[in-house]
Amino acid sequence: MIIYNTYMLLENEKENYVYIAETNKIFKINFLIKDVLLNKPATEEEMWKRVNRYDIKVDIQEMIDKLEEMKLIYERGDRIRKIEIEKLDICDMTLLVTQKCNLRCEYCFGDGGEYKNIGIMSFEVAKRAIDFLYEHSRNTKDIVILFFGGEPLINFEVIKRSVGYCKEKDILYNKKTHYSITTNGTITDDEIVQFLRENNFLVQVSIDGIESVTNANRFDIHRRGAYSRILEGAKALQDKMVVGARGTITPAGLNVSENVTHLLEEGFAYVHLAPANNMLKENDFEKIIENYFLYCEEFEKLLLEHKYKECIARHNLYSILREIHEGKKRNVYCAAGFKAISIDIDGYIYPCHRFVGDKEFCMGDVSTNVFEHDVIYNQLYKIPEKCKYCICQSICSGGCMHDNLLLMKNINIPAECNCKLQKFLTEQALKIYISLTDIDKKYLFGEESCYGG
Numbered sequence: 001m002i003i004y005n006t007y008m009l010l011e012n013e014k015e016n017y018v019y020i021a022e023t024n025k026i027f028k029i030n031f032l033i034k035d036v037l038l039n040k041p042a043t044e045e046e047m048w049k050r051v052n053r054y055d056i057k058v059d060i061q062e063m064i065d066k067l068e069e070m071k072l073i074y075e076r077g078d079r080i081r082k083i084e085i086e087k088l089d090i091c092d093m094t095l096l097v098t099q100k101c102n103l104r105c106e107y108c109f110g111d112g113g114e115y116k117n118i119g120i121m122s123f124e125v126a127k128r129a130i131d132f133l134y135e136h137s138r139n140t141k142d143i144v145i146l147f148f149g150g151e152p153l154i155n156f157e158v159i160k161r162s163v164g165y166c167k168e169k170d171i172l173y174n175k176k177t178h179y180s181i182t183t184n185g186t187i188t189d190d191e192i193v194q195f196l197r198e199n200n201f202l203v204q205v206s207i208d209g210i211e212s213v214t215n216a217n218r219f220d221i222h223r224r225g226a227y228s229r230i231l232e233g234a235k236a237l238q239d240k241m242v243v244g245a246r247g248t249i250t251p252a253g254l255n256v257s258e259n260v261t262h263l264l265e266e267g268f269a270y271v272h273l274a275p276a277n278n279m280l281k282e283n284d285f286e287k288i289i290e291n292y293f294l295y296c297e298e299f300e301k302l303l304l305e306h307k308y309k310e311c312i313a314r315h316n317l318y319s320i321l322r323e324i325h326e327g328k329k330r331n332v333y334c335a336a337g338f339k340a341i342s343i344d345i346d347g348y349i350y351p352c353h354r355f356v357g358d359k360e361f362c363m364g365d366v367s368t369n370v371f372e373h374d375v376i377y378n379q380l381y382k383i384p385e386k387c388k389y390c391i392c393q394s395i396c397s398g399g400c401m402h403d404n405l406l407l408m409k410n411i412n413i414p415a416e417c418n419c420k421l422q423k424f425l426t427e428q429a430l431k432i433y434i435s436l437t438d439i440d441k442k443y444l445f446g447e448e449s450c451y452g453g
């Protein structure tokens with residue numbers, strides 16, 4: 001009995017290809033293999049009959065060997081996520097320097113940025129967290145600190161002192177710390193802009209799209225829309241550095257393509273959108289997919305015009321294309337709880353900022369140096385049933401844990417609405433990928449890439 005793994009047949013005007021979900025690899029194939037994959041003969045004898053219809057001499061054993069070598073048949077791989085936790089270096093830390101915010105966004109999962117524990121992080125806690133990161137990053141030279149909140153710039157003083165402290169530690173430990181910040185952009189001033197620039201911060205501003213879409217959900221305590229203030233702050237930042245936009249797709253902003261185009265026109269270097277799972281209904285997701293169709297068409301048009309920078313800026317699709325190009329298999333959807341951790345204002349460790357305050361997912365405390373990977377891994381080690389044969393298994397691998405928890409009450413059960421979106425974008429990315437020329441690849445992924453700039 002021949003067992004077929006999950007694959008997708010692809011073709012352009014010149015060639016046939018197969019994408020193998022198990023390995024995240026694409027192969028060029030001849031018409032015989034295409035025929036076999038279209039018809040899936042169940043036995044070697046049936047396969048022989050299939051290919052024998054053509055007037056060509058074929059060595060069936062050779063063909064089976066080739067299919068096996070491509071991992072198209074038989075080999076199903078293991079169904080357990082084998083992650084050697086003891087060998088994992090923690091190299092990415094989110095510091096919640098505040099659990100308070102000057103805005104009150106409707107979809108905020110942290111209850112207005114407060115995570116049920118309003119306050120700001122002291123420098124003592126930040127220092128202990130940084131010590132923890134240096135110790136647990138072990139041999140990894142490049143480490144990342146993301147300043148997050150609430151609105152992190154409310155606690156600019158601790159951000160400044162933390163960066164100063166990291167600089168001392170970088171020298172002592174021979175490491176290089178990279179800084180990033182996610183801000184709502186409303187409290188930027190000259191000193192802040194200058195500081196972020198001098199320290200090469202990767203800056204992301206949270207903004208959802210056109211004015212009415214952003215204002216529908218991002219407002220201050222008096223419910224005054226924050227769009228103008230966000231954009232004013234973003235412009236000051238853009239004037240001095242590369243700034244990305246992080247948007248949320250809400251019922252008010254289902255027109256993905258319109259919002260992305262607007263934000264790029266307003267000077268953001270790239271735009272990444274994520275659905276607000278706590279607001280959207282099932283039929284909203286249908287509309288988002290319809291809109292993503294347009295977004296993908298625009299992407300293809302830009303590609304034809306060799307506008308690579310604009311393609312890269314459309315991050316939701318570009319990031320999948322890049323994963324396909326790199327051909328690596330993901331074990332889990334994101335590094336949260338494995339190589340990445342988040343620290344709350346009191347020094348408690350969580351897999352990512354979204355889990356802050358949920359004691360079930362507290363992984364330890366930087367003050368006592370207690371840290372348990374198992375809190376997450378014990379629930380994640382089995383690959384979810386629906387992912388086993390999914391076309392996105394190497395790219396997505398289970399979906400965002402927090403979305404799963406929110407929608408399915410279990411971090412390891414993917415929510416169908418997100419799966420539909422992921423599958424749609426992955427299939428579009430695969431179709432686009434096989435049309436890329438070597439020059440396209442060089443500019444999109446290679447040395448000549450204009451990524452981020």
Ligand code: SF4
Binds near residue numbers: 398422
């Ligand atoms: S979470 Fe959904 S889209 Fe992702 S691999 Fe699993 S089944 Fe596929």
Ligand code: SF4
Binds near residue numbers: 335336400
């Ligand atoms: S669990 Fe979800 S929200 Fe948290 S880091 Fe991963 S993808 Fe992001």
